[in-house]
Amino acid sequence: xxxxxxxxxxxxxxxxxxxxxxxxxxxxxxxxxxxxxxxxxxxxxxxxxxxxxxxxxxxxxxxxxxxxxxxxxxxxxxxxxxxxxxxxxxxxxxxxxxxxxxxxxx
Numbered sequence: 001x002x003x004x005x006x007x008x009x010x011x012x013x014x015x016x017x018x019x020x021x022x023x024x025x026x027x028x029x030x031x032x033x034x035x036x037x038x039x040x041x042x043x044x045x046x047x048x049x050x051x052x053x054x055x056x057x058x059x060x061x062x063x064x065x066x067x068x069x070x071x072x073x074x075x076x077x078x079x080x081x082x083x084x085x086x087x088x089x090x091x092x093x094x095x096x097x098x099x100x101x102x103x104x105x106x
Contacts, residue, residue: 013076016105035050035053047063
């Protein structure tokens with residue numbers, strides 16, 4: 001995958017994450033600066049989603065740890081446990097919000 005292909009695909013993912021957060025019923029502040037998306041919760045904790053262009057990966061930093069997602073077919077999958085990006089983000093956000101958060105990719 002070329003750098004421009006990665007950026008086009010990954011930028012679309014960041015936009016979908018933003019939309020999913022805005023569509024959720026949970027109060028999560030969402031701020032984007034360039035290729036970095038910050039989700040902030042009521043307790044002050046954050047989830048950071050950023051693009052790692054040289055690696056063609058999307059990195060997520062959450063209270064539970066750091067995660068790397070790489071495109072496999074049509075889905076972004078964790079390089080360690082193969083979990084899907086939006087499923088993982090929902091799990092991380094639920095842990096940090098102390099309530100169920102479901103972030104949909106569409």
